[in-house]
Amino acid sequence: MYLAMDGVVKWGPVWSALASFVFLLPVLNNYIPAGLRQWLATFAERLTTYLSPYLHVTISEYGHERFQRSDLYLAVEAYLSHACARRARKLRAELGKDAKTLQVTVDDYQEVTDSFSSSSGAGDDVTLWWYPSKKVNRSNVISIFPGHDEHRFYRLVFHRRHRDLVIDEYLPFVLAEGRAVTVRNRQRRLFTNNASNGSSSNSYRGGGKGVWSHVPFEHPATFDTLAMDPDEKEAIIDDLTAFRESKEYYAKVGKAWKRGYLLYGPPGTGKSTMIAAIANFLDYDVYDLELTAVKSNTDLRKLYIETTGKSIIVIEDIDCSIDLTGKRNKTDDKKKSSNVGKDDDDKVKLPGETDKDETSKVTLSGLLNFIDGLWSACGGERIIIFTTNHKEKLDPALIRRGRMDVHIEMSYCRFEAFKVLAKNYLGVKEHQLFGEIQSLLEETDMSPADVAENLMPMSKRKKRDPNACLVDLIDALNKAKEEAAEAKAREETEAKAAKEKEEAEARMMTKQGKFLSINLRSIFVTVRE
Numbered sequence: 001m002y003l004a005m006d007g008v009v010k011w012g013p014v015w016s017a018l019a020s021f022v023f024l025l026p027v028l029n030n031y032i033p034a035g036l037r038q039w040l041a042t043f044a045e046r047l048t049t050y051l052s053p054y055l056h057v058t059i060s061e062y063g064h065e066r067f068q069r070s071d072l073y074l075a076v077e078a079y080l081s082h083a084c085a086r087r088a089r090k091l092r093a094e095l096g097k098d099a100k101t102l103q104v105t106v107d108d109y110q111e112v113t114d115s116f117s118s119s120s121g122a123g124d125d126v127t128l129w130w131y132p133s134k135k136v137n138r139s140n141v142i143s144i145f146p147g148h149d150e151h152r153f154y155r156l157v158f159h160r161r162h163r164d165l166v167i168d169e170y171l172p173f174v175l176a177e178g179r180a181v182t183v184r185n186r187q188r189r190l191f192t193n194n195a196s197n198g199s200s201s202n203s204y205r206g207g208g209k210g211v212w213s214h215v216p217f218e219h220p221a222t223f224d225t226l227a228m229d230p231d232e233k234e235a236i237i238d239d240l241t242a243f244r245e246s247k248e249y250y251a252k253v254g255k256a257w258k259r260g261y262l263l264y265g266p267p268g269t270g271k272s273t274m275i276a277a278i279a280n281f282l283d284y285d286v287y288d289l290e291l292t293a294v295k296s297n298t299d300l301r302k303l304y305i306e307t308t309g310k311s312i313i314v315i316e317d318i319d320c321s322i323d324l325t326g327k328r329n330k331t332d333d334k335k336k337s338s339n340v341g342k343d344d345d346d347k348v349k350l351p352g353e354t355d356k357d358e359t360s361k362v363t364l365s366g367l368l369n370f371i372d373g374l375w376s377a378c379g380g381e382r383i384i385i386f387t388t389n390h391k392e393k394l395d396p397a398l399i400r401r402g403r404m405d406v407h408i409e410m411s412y413c414r415f416e417a418f419k420v421l422a423k424n425y426l427g428v429k430e431h432q433l434f435g436e437i438q439s440l441l442e443e444t445d446m447s448p449a450d451v452a453e454n455l456m457p458m459s460k461r462k463k464r465d466p467n468a469c470l471v472d473l474i475d476a477l478n479k480a481k482e483e484a485a486e487a488k489a490r491e492e493t494e495a496k497a498a499k500e501k502e503e504a505e506a507r508m509m510t511k512q513g514k515f516l517s518i519n520l521r522s523i524f525v526t527v528r529e
């Protein structure tokens, strides 16, 4: 640098000297031996480090586990996009993972400045510089692992006197902020377990096919659209809110941070809809676990471990998914040992044909451990939901409090639930036909799904005419009432006929018994004589 007499820096000569040096560098390189070159580079770096008052922190995209992007890197990326991208001049725009949202991040080699002050309020704002960079691996080896040939990293530069502030306060702040931004921006997902789950060769996350595959979760149901008794709905919402905010409480009482809900009731009463409403209310991902595709208890555990926090694990129609009596395995084992090579129908197995029993070997105890075994505490903040049409068929151990903490009965549509449907489907809060509908709903069992179907103004006649929809509903309710009365009468007649038949048979038996005893007595008397 050249300082002129008047104190103004004259940059011209400096640039020309620098340009000559850069120009000559490749030529000089040819004459300097490789060993000396290396020594010079190391020396230059040491000298710079010694003289420079600035420190560097590098955050690499892939940590020690090469398959997974580092959490800190992702948090920094999110933080910079959110907090500092406005100050950057070069940005990179990409479509998000859901192929809908646009993600704008700071481009490579683009410096972004940030400022930070201590939470204690001591001291002024500190300036820090971020440099997103990448290093390309020049080796000719083709790697199957992501990020092997290109190492992306962020470099954070700050003055050495702010070292403690940056390490103790700034970096943890960036991590927390980045995570919060990721959660706010993420597209929620609906996962399902792959039939091939459990094969350890491909079960790692990130690089290949995992044990879960997913699609964006887009179900529109909310608690506002869910038709049920308002007090019950309020109680469920309160319970969910308390759960979400109780991390410390669960830790204090020594319980894993999870909660089980059992939804039971006839078909079409809104069990699946309730799951979607819960997911939308809590802003959680949904893991829809297909138990019949799980081959063993070990695979079930692997599936659990691969779920993330802030999620709902659902097993629908739990009574139909699998035989959970806990006795079946023993009988099957006996059957297998006495019947080797044959399936249930006594047919000889064809080559390559699998044993039917191999489809699922998940046992009741495996499932009980899945819900509240030691593994269930991994990660925390999970809700487990079972649905069933037949609560009475379930093993009491499976649904006891502590496993299924809340039992929610989804019942037929009554007037309060109907009012929610009428408001949602027709935009009607009051109507002269409501009185008639109320008394019909009290007398007739109709599922909310059927009521909703009658309120859908799809046909031309009903289009935008609430009156026509409500009249149709009354017709359907009257029909259902008549059918129910007929079915009841038929049942009574059948029960009466069956009782009469039983009595007649009993009378006949008594008569025959008497006849037999008389005959036996006469035979006995004859023999004695």
Ligand SMILES: Nc1ncnc2c1ncn2[C@@H]1O[C@H](COP(=O)(O)OP(=O)(O)OP(=O)(O)O)[C@@H](O)[C@H]1O
Pocket: 225, 226, 227, 228, 265, 266, 267, 268, 269, 270, 271, 272, 273, 274, 388, 389, 410, 448, 449, 450, 452
């Ligand atoms: N309580 C409800 N509130 C709002 N809509 C409902 C309700 N119950 C049912 N529906 C409507 O009926 C349809 C079927 O409901 P859903 O699938 O939730 O029933 P389900 O109880 O899960 O039935 P299944 O036992 O057969 O699985 C849904 O698409 C929804 O629109």
Ligand SMILES: [Mg+2]
Pocket: 271, 272, 273, 316, 387
């Ligand atoms: Mg359902």
